[in-house]
Amino acid sequence: MVQAVFTGFFGLAAIWFAVVVFRTSSMVRSALALLFSQAAIGGMFLAMQTEFLGVLQIMMMATEMAIMAIFMVMYMMDPGGLGGMDMTHQKRASQVAGALGALAALAVAFFAGWGPIAPEVRPAEQVYGLGIEIMERSMLIFETAGVTILTAMIAATAIAIKRRGKE
């Protein structure tokens, strides 16, 4: 019962902050509202006892949304939203698409067979199960690829910058 209340609370918070994203003209407010919407989804994960996913969601989104904020401030003409610039377009089409999407999501929620409720699983087992579910036997390949891409990023940064004093 308590769990359901908290899940519902974080769910409503996520929806509310998602609405705020579109109601404000300030780019930074918009980005941080999206951050808090995502963090509320992390709260939902925590309330549903998927601890690892919840903490991961709360952690990753903080950095990602802040970096998005800086790009929005850099590239938008009116980042503070003080000029009253209207950024909406294709209103009718988006309304229809939004309504259809909401209906589809509700239909899936109500008509899909969700199976029995899973028993309580220890967080460490959850992480293991999640890893196997997503990557199956390719775990090592994905991990190796991740490190390789990171190394490539560092190498690219290192060569891209000219050394001062030479040239």
Next chain:
Amino acid sequence: MSAVLTVLMLLVGAYLVAVLEGWVSTGRLRPAGPITSGLALLGRESVVPRQPDRIFFEVAPPLLLVAALLAAAVLPLSPGLVVVDLATGALFVNAALAYVMVALVMAGWGPDGTYAMVGGFRFLGQLIAYSMLIVMPITAVAMRAESLFTTEVVESQAVLPNAVYQPVGFVIFFLAAMGVAFLPPLDLPTAPGELAGGVMAEYTGWRLAVMRLARAVLVVTLAAAISVFYLGGWLGPVLPPWAWSALKTLLVAAAMLLAGRYVPRLRETHVLEWGWKIGIPLALFNIFYVGVLLLVVE
């Protein structure tokens, strides 16, 4: 009960950190300094700048405090004295610390001031430099403990503390922690003498008091994190466990504050360059090295 005790310890720690910070920066030891200056701040008017982003301006100081408190909530003071012993504790520390940056970006954007704005965005750049250097050393620590429980991380160091077992990770994490707490020489977002206080420039009165308290608590939290991850937390002979935790945390905090006294402030470009070109390769090496130690030696 343990929540109250932890908050009490954090407040005492924050007070001591404030005294130490005053001592290293002015050269005079004034034990009553934090109290008198705190009271003075509470007595002053808290000015709201013209045309602020009011929500961000008001939310930033409490958010900074909450982020530091949340990170402290999973760090154990002694075997039974931890607010929540999360199964993902070591990861949660990092998740809570990410909101330090969110608070500072808010504090930078909120007051509609140039210095604050520069300070806020500088800290976002600083995050790009330090955040990987927080996560990757923690990965190596968790590898040794085979767990993300902070209590099990401490217990894994019964024979040898991680500072000796993986010294590279220890040094990297220590420097990155100084970056999180924006302590000199990494105090780019506040940069006294250059940005006139940066993110704190537009805050006055009780709001500034909250902000300064939050910063002091943040320093204590990070020192506690270093003591838990690398110095064996509560483990030690003779003294009771909580005393060892407190002693180690204070010593680490003092070391962090002292380091800044003798090094000039770094440039943002240098922090980023060294973080990515030197820090991340070393952190990757540290993970590899610990992996070899765990698989081959033990």
